[in-house]
Amino acid sequence: MSRRSLLRAVGGGAALSALAGCGVPAAYIGPGERGASDRSRQDKRLTFANWPLYIDTDDKDKTRRPSLDAFEKRTGIDVRYTEEINDNDEFFGKISPSLMNHQETGRDLIVISDWMCARFVRLGWVQEMDRAHQPNVTKYLDPLLRSPHFDPGRKFTVPWQSGITGIAYNKRRVGREIKHVSDLWADDLKGRVTLLSGLDEAFALLLQGDGVDVTKWTADDFHRMCDKVEKMVNSHHIRRFTGNDYIKDLSSGDVLACQAYSGDVIQLQADDPDIEFIVPEEGGELWAESLMVLNLARHKRNAERLIDYYYEPEVAASLAAWVNYVCPVPAARDILASSKDKELAELAEDPLIFPDDTMRERLAIARDITSKERTEFAKRWNALAGL
Structure with a gap:
């Protein structure tokens, strides 16, 4: 564990x-x-x-x-x-x-x-x-x-x-490489994708997928991202929102691709070499x-x-x-x-412990959510995530 x-x-x-x-x-x-x-x-x-x-x-x-x-x-x-x-x-x-x-x-x-x-x-x-x-x-x-x-x-x-928040997926079951956040929304992954439930754990990677600079994102960026996630929830493309129990879903094959933490995936790969972790080309969050x-x-x-x-x-x-x-x-x-x-x-030599230069260029620390923003943003996100 x-x-x-x-x-x-x-x-x-x-x-x-x-x-x-x-x-x-x-x-x-x-x-x-x-x-x-x-x-x-x-x-x-x-x-x-x-x-x-x-x-x-x-x-x-x-x-x-x-x-x-x-x-x-x-x-x-x-x-x-x-x-x-x-x-x-x-x-x-x-x-x-x-x-x-x-x-x-x-x-x-x-x-x-x-x-x-x-x-x-x-x-x-x-x-x-x-x-x-x-x-x-x-x-x-x-x-x-x-x-x-x-x-x-x-x-x-x-x-x-x-650590890094990125995307984990089963390369053998998906049958192709995942390189972008937008790849999560492919039709053949419908119902087999999970996102992290915590606002602070999930939002930055999704914003990066929309090309947003997460060091200076705005409220408009946040709500635009939520609009997109809401459509994916309503269409049942997103299977559910998870804590760290995405590990179980990915291991069992119930989920094919998900938001994930780098450290978890190192341990998953020890049991299943088909599990891949990627920092999307648009970037990943370093926390x-x-x-x-x-x-x-x-x-x-x-x-x-x-x-x-x-x-x-x-x-x-x-x-x-x-x-x-x-x-x-x-x-x-x-x-x-x-x-x-x-x-x-x-x-x-493991880039999930010591990121190489290519990976480091795509990592960013998101600006934090201010106390004034948190009530509004958490209300919107928690409604999407069913919290």
């Missing part, structure tokens, strides 16, 4: 809407109120919240995490690692009361999807990192990921892992799930050290080899390529 197969993203906005419905405003916190007295020097520990199955584990003892164990041994910092994030909105709802009321959350470091990171950054709920303490991040972070729309220069966020230091974190310096540790190419390589998503440290490729282990060396 892949890490993302546990994701239950439903388009975002639910937590904020619930808070607004209770009459509680999402309170912005100014820069001068985000920090707390840092205990890192005298208190050698930190609390790190992440998703399940998103860090390397020992084959013989799943409670051991080799890369994290090595960090603790090197630094003397005790890391309390929790796998408590199963859904972006659910986790937002869990910690937002503390953050909006300017209270500690009990967590120093978290990993959430960039579209949700955008919300935290806008609300002022995370602290700016000190890059003077993070030379590896400064040196090795992939240029494609350095300056997303919501966090220019990555002052508040650092990618943990990255990340990123590390952030929360407001009032008591171990900010320790958290920054841990982040920088994972940007050492050797450490990034070991993590990439285990999780199989796009590595945000391109220099890790050379580490894997030089491995005497054949399987590890082959990972260095």
